[in-house]
Amino acid sequence: MATLPDGRTLPGKLIIVEGIDGSGKSTQLDLLRKYLVGEGYCVAFSEWNSSPIVKGVTQKGKKKQLLTPLSFCLIHAADFSDRMERQMLPALKAGAIVLADRYIYTAFARDVARGLDPQFVRQVYSFAIHPTIAFYFHVPLDESLKRIMAGRPQLKYYEAGLDLGLSEDPHDSFRTFQGMILEEYDRMVDEFGLTVIDATRPLLEQQDDVRQIVAPHLKNVLFAEPSAWREVLAQEGLHGRYLESMLPETSET
Numbered sequence: 001m002a003t004l005p006d007g008r009t010l011p012g013k014l015i016i017v018e019g020i021d022g023s024g025k026s027t028q029l030d031l032l033r034k035y036l037v038g039e040g041y042c043v044a045f046s047e048w049n050s051s052p053i054v055k056g057v058t059q060k061g062k063k064k065q066l067l068t069p070l071s072f073c074l075i076h077a078a079d080f081s082d083r084m085e086r087q088m089l090p091a092l093k094a095g096a097i098v099l100a101d102r103y104i105y106t107a108f109a110r111d112v113a114r115g116l117d118p119q120f121v122r123q124v125y126s127f128a129i130h131p132t133i134a135f136y137f138h139v140p141l142d143e144s145l146k147r148i149m150a151g152r153p154q155l156k157y158y159e160a161g162l163d164l165g166l167s168e169d170p171h172d173s174f175r176t177f178q179g180m181i182l183e184e185y186d187r188m189v190d191e192f193g194l195t196v197i198d199a200t201r202p203l204l205e206q207q208d209d210v211r212q213i214v215a216p217h218l219k220n221v222l223f224a225e226p227s228a229w230r231e232v233l234a235q236e237g238l239h240g241r242y243l244e245s246m247l248p249e250t251s252e253t
């Protein structure tokens with residue numbers, strides 16, 4: 001059941017994934033999405049920091065290193081609120097499954113690691129829908145660093161926590177910052193009833209567990225209208241995110 005902060009329930013199901021960078025969230029959510037689409041369910045997807053009306057400002061702020069911990073927090077909250085109201089909520093009201101790659105716990109972990117008050121950050125996001133299942137992919141720091149460095153040796157300013165002055169060396173700073181975020185995540189397991197998955201295990205074993213945990217929540221979920229284009233997209237593993245990036249950008253007049 002996905003629930004509004006005032007306790008009203010929504011017909012759809014909200015399944016979200018959390019964990020430190022490189023914990024395998026996107027890999028698992030993508031496998032789950034393909035499975036659910038293949039089963040014929042109506043599935044919507046939303047990912048952190050992707051609101052069409054906010055993302056560009058965040059990118060500028062990050063590029064020019066203008067964001068303080070407070071503005072970093074609030075700009076991500078604005079991004080989240082836009083996606084919640086315009087993407088997630090309508091889909092949940094219609095009875096669909098919404099899959100979210102990162103949710104409010106990402107902000108709770110990162111913003112608190114950046115020094116903001118935990119209660120303040122929770123209050124900022126008090127408008128958020130309570131998810132049906134919140135998966136937390138738990139990996140030790142060394143495993144996540146190994147996975148990230150294999151594919152992305154160049155670290156960005158904010159992801160490495162260089163704004164905090166922890167170390168001038170990006171890799172040292174990244175390790176310390178990710179360690180702080182990991183501690184925050186571990187603290188939140190009991191507070192929010194996160195469903196912990198041991199993310200060091202083989203990919204398909206984890207996916208089996210994820211599907212078993214999701215299965216009891218699939219009753220009464222909206223089925224997608226069968227249509228030729230939907231089937232072709234599902235077979236190709238395509239969904240909104242990829243399609244949007246293929247469309248030409250429209251400029252504001």
Ligand SMILES: Nc1ncnc2c1ncn2[C@@H]1O[C@H](COP(=O)(O)OP(=O)(O)OP(=O)(O)O)[C@@H](O)[C@H]1O
Nearest residue numbers: 020021022023024025026027147151199201202203
């Ligand atoms: N169970 C696993 N065992 C080993 N490697 C894995 C496993 N799951 C994912 N990986 C690899 O780890 C890397 C990071 O995975 P993924 O992008 O899914 O993580 P993420 O949590 O979404 O990271 P980010 O927070 O940076 O988006 C990828 O190269 C992926 O192939």
Ligand SMILES: [Mg+2]
Nearest residue numbers: 025026027101
């Ligand atoms: Mg990811």
